[in-house]
Amino acid sequence: MSVVLERMAENLINKINYINISNDKHTLFEWTKFRTSQSYILDLNQIRKNEVENVYFHIEKSDMKIAYIRKENLIYLVSAQKILQYQILEAILDQINSKFHETFDLDVIMSYSSVSSSAFKHFKHVIENDILNDFHKHDLIKDLLVYCKTCKKSFHLFIKKNEIEHQKTFPVPIVYRHEGHALICFIDKNFVLRGTKFVRITG
Numbered sequence: 430m431s432v433v434l435e436r437m438a439e440n441l442i443n444k445i446n447y448i449n450i451s452n453d454k455h456t457l458f459e460w461t462k463f464r465t466s467q468s469y470i471l472d473l474n475q476i477r478k479n480e481v482e483n484v485y486f487h488i489e490k491s492d493m494k495i496a497y498i499r500k501e502n503l504i505y506l507v508s509a510q511k512i513l514q515y516q517i518l519e520a521i522l523d524q525i526n527s528k529f530h531e532t533f534d535l536d537v538i539m540s541y542s543s544v545s546s547s548a549f550k551h552f553k554h555v556i557e558n559d560i561l562n563d564f565h566k567h568d569l570i571k572d573l574l575v576y577c578k579t580c581k582k583s584f585h586l587f588i589k590k591n592e593i594e595h596q597k598t599f600p601v602p603i604v605y606r607h608e609g610h611a612l613i614c615f616i617d618k619n620f621v622l623r624g625t626k627f628v629r630i631t632g
């Protein structure tokens with residue numbers, strides 16, 4: 430693991446604002462650093478309306494970023510400091526999803542007519558120890574150095590390993606948004622950067 434990535438993963442827990450696992454109606458589990466704010470509740474309500482499954486969504490806020498994904502009626506959400514790149518947040522979401530299924534017999538628990546969030550209380554330890562503290566041990570991320578001709582400087586790009594490994598065609602295009610513009614980076618199956626291109630954005 431690179432020194433920069435190691436530094437990024439260090440004290441990861443301090444860079445996370447909140448983690449939430451919910452279904453369409455209510456929260457099953459949450460981990461928060463701060464007292465839950467009104468904007469947090471509004472974000473959650475908005476996110477629950479999005480019915481698209483198996484796609485990572487990103488929300489950029491002035492002071493934080495949010496990544497979430499809906500998988501089999503559950504919505505996994507993480508909010509973090511802006512310093513963490515989205516692929517790191519997505520890797521955290523992947524871990525939360527797999528550990529949540531590993532830890533609980535969800536088919537049984539979810540079949541009860543009312544599910545109390547206390548059923549999932551001890552997932553806090555899994556989040557803090559297995560997922561956040563041991564993040565670097567799972568070796569989920571590759572660190573690539575990318576030179577941007579517009580900025581005239583190099584950046585560390587953090588890419589989820591399974592994002593590349595699961596692809597069928599190479600190189601894989603990854604858009605790196607930074608400083609108000611974007612660079613498209615082409616990455617081959619050995620995680621080698623094959624080239625970059627300035628890309629125009631709309632939307």
Ligand SMILES: [Zn+2]
Pocket residue numbers: 577578579580581607608610612
């Ligand atoms: Zn740039």
